[in-house]
Amino acid sequence: MLAYEFMQRAFLAGALIGLVAPVLGVYLMLRRQVLMADTLSHVSLAGVAAGSLLGGNPSIGGFVAAVAAALLIERLRGLYRTYAEVPVAIMMTGGLATAVVLMSFGRTLSQSFSSYLFGSIVAVSTTQLWLIGGAAVLGLIFFIVFRRPLYTLTFDEETAGISGVPVRTLSTAFSVLTGMTVAAAMPVVGVLLVSALLVLPAALALRIAGGFLSAVMTAVGIGLTGIFGGLTVSYVANTPPGGTIALILLLFLLLGMALQKLLLLWKRRVHGGQTSQNPNGKKGMETI
Amino acid sequence: MILSSMRDVVFGYGEEPVVHHVSLDVHKGEFLGITGPNGTAKTTVLKLLLGLLKPWSGAVELNKQAFGGGKPVIGYVPQQASSFNAGFPSRVIELVRSGCHSRVGLFGRFGAEEERLVRNSLEQVGMWDLRRRRIGELSGGQKQRVCIARALVQCPDVLILDEPTTGMDMRSRTELYRLMRHQVRHHGVTVVMVTHGLEEAGRYLDRVVTLERLEAGHPQIAPNAAESKPESSLAGDRWEME
Numbered sequence: 329m330l331a332y333e334f335m336q337r338a339f340l341a342g343a344l345i346g347l348v349a350p351v352l353g354v355y356l357m358l359r360r361q362v363l364m365a366d367t368l369s370h371v372s373l374a375g376v377a378a379g380s381l382l383g384g385n386p387s388i389g390g391f392v393a394a395v396a397a398a399l400l401i402e403r404l405r406g407l408y409r410t411y412a413e414v415p416v417a418i419m420m421t422g423g424l425a426t427a428v429v430l431m432s433f434g435r436t437l438s439q440s441f442s443s444y445l446f447g448s449i450v451a452v453s454t455t456q457l458w459l460i461g462g463a464a465v466l467g468l469i470f471f472i473v474f475r476r477p478l479y480t481l482t483f484d485e486e487t488a489g490i491s492g493v494p495v496r497t498l499s500t501a502f503s504v505l506t507g508m509t510v511a512a513a514m515p516v517v518g519v520l521l522v523s524a525l526l527v528l529p530a531a532l533a534l535r536i537a538g539g540f541l542s543a544v545m546t547a548v549g550i551g552l553t554g555i556f557g558g559l560t561v562s563y564v565a566n567t568p569p570g571g572t573i574a575l576i577l578l579l580f581l582l583l584g585m586a587l588q589k590l591l592l593l594w595k596r597r598v599h600g601g602q603t604s605q606n607p608n609g610k611k612g613m614e615t616i
Numbered sequence: 617m618i619l620s621s622m623r624d625v626v627f628g629y630g631e632e633p634v635v636h637h638v639s640l641d642v643h644k645g646e647f648l649g650i651t652g653p654n655g656t657a658k659t660t661v662l663k664l665l666l667g668l669l670k671p672w673s674g675a676v677e678l679n680k681q682a683f684g685g686g687k688p689v690i691g692y693v694p695q696q697a698s699s700f701n702a703g704f705p706s707r708v709i710e711l712v713r714s715g716c717h718s719r720v721g722l723f724g725r726f727g728a729e730e731e732r733l734v735r736n737s738l739e740q741v742g743m744w745d746l747r748r749r750r751i752g753e754l755s756g757g758q759k760q761r762v763c764i765a766r767a768l769v770q771c772p773d774v775l776i777l778d779e780p781t782t783g784m785d786m787r788s789r790t791e792l793y794r795l796m797r798h799q800v801r802h803h804g805v806t807v808v809m810v811t812h813g814l815e816e817a818g819r820y821l822d823r824v825v826t827l828e829r830l831e832a833g834h835p836q837i838a839p840n841a842a843e844s845k846p847e848s849s850l851a852g853d854r855w856e857m858e
């Protein structure tokens with residue numbers, strides 16, 4: 329499988345995005361901005377359409393649109409402090425509407441759109457690979473360098489500001505990075521499934537990890553395993569790679585939740601067995 | 617020495633002001649209580665003092681000379697501390713350690729001094745034994761105590777507590793007031809605390825400012841004319857922490 333150059337590229341793109349997207353997902357979930365990934369991917373679609381119509385590179389158009397939308401959401405967040413989801417909904421509507429209208433201007437656009445909607449990781453271009461690489465490297469540097477202020481910011485923005493964290497600057501940088509990562513992830517799973525790469529690994533990691541760092545590392549592990557597993561299954565079973573990766577990540581989440589539930593029931597049973605015995609170890613009256 | 621002062625401050629969230637021409641001084645090294653009925657903008661006044669909100673008119677000034685010309689370290693425990701994200705993936709000790717981030721910077725290592733501070737803070741709020749617990753597994757009162765430990769670990773010049781006893785039992789509340797008294801007396805910390813429990817907290821406070829509505833139905837407030845010193849104050853007494 330890895331003898332083919334397109335598969336090598338697919339695994340490289342998957343590895344790069346799998347390193348950064350789940351980390352971003354953890355932060356997005358904790359900041360209650362999960363829908364931001366979906367929104368930015370829809371806006372990114374408008375950028376792809378605009379890029380195509382203007383005769384430029386659609387991928388770069390999508391990249392620019394996602395970053396601009398992320399900045400706008402950050403700006404709107406200040407206006408809707410108590411309804412964090414409102415700016416996200418506004419941008420999603422605006423992005424999708426713009427994409428639909430722009431698509432109507434170019435008849436050939438509709439065909440190439442399917443690769444953006446559903447992903448085409450096995451046909452990743454060199455430009456896309458560079459964009460993915462750039463987003464991954466910048467993202468990793470950002471999360472490593474600013475891990476401490478980001479932790480404080482994610483826990484409580486107000487307290488972070490008082491303790492000297494530059495909340496607005498860091499929050500804006502985080503939004504820009506979200507836009508870049510979402511745009512970079514589009515070729516891997518497509519617009520419709522981009523949040524799968526961010527949210528599903530984080531959703532499982534946050535359930536099973538004890539500490540913050542372990543949650544981040546677990547999310548990356550789940551993300552990479554899901555992407556590599558999905559690509560392999562997709563190659564063997566001849567299924568669409570984007571959908572296969574998302575399904576495998578979903579399967580991980582469901583299995584993880586089921587195992588966690590079973591473990592909890594087992595622990596309760598063990599604990600219940602201990603409390604129902606008297607100190608002499610003989611069966612006695614059960615505690616009501 | 618005056619540490620921070622509000623002069624004739626007016627502020628509101630919508631069209632009507634909720635803080636109407638309020639003036640208030642905070643003195644260095646005092647344990648100040650801010651109290652008042654619901655809806656008298658106690659938290660808003662606290663946020664104005666902290667500079668989190670910008671007043672429509674009037675001024676909020678910080679006396680930097682009180683801190684040797686430098687920037688004061690402020691420990692803050694918000695009102696909703698006990699209702700924070702229960703799923704946040706952190707253990708108690710990890711969250712309290714985050715209070716040391718400003719000391720160690722972006723890349724500094726946690727040394728023996730930071731670890732001592734973390735242990736000391738957790739012991740002071742009685743949470744050392746639960747340091748390995750996930751914060752989501754704690755009760756509201758325990759979460760509140762963890763947030764107080766995180767504020768203490770910064771070795772603050774000023775501690776701002778917004779209804780810090782929410783969810784705490786009576787013994788924990790008393791211990792908290794004593795701990796704050798100890799911070800004021802032995803470490804020179806200035807403590808400003810919003811509280812409803814003046815009956816309990818009053819004897820530990822140096823001064824109480826009561827906020828009141830000026831007119832029923834109108835969200836205007838002002839501190840009562842006479843800032844009071846609690847009748848049976850423990851402020852001058854000598855006593856040691858348990």
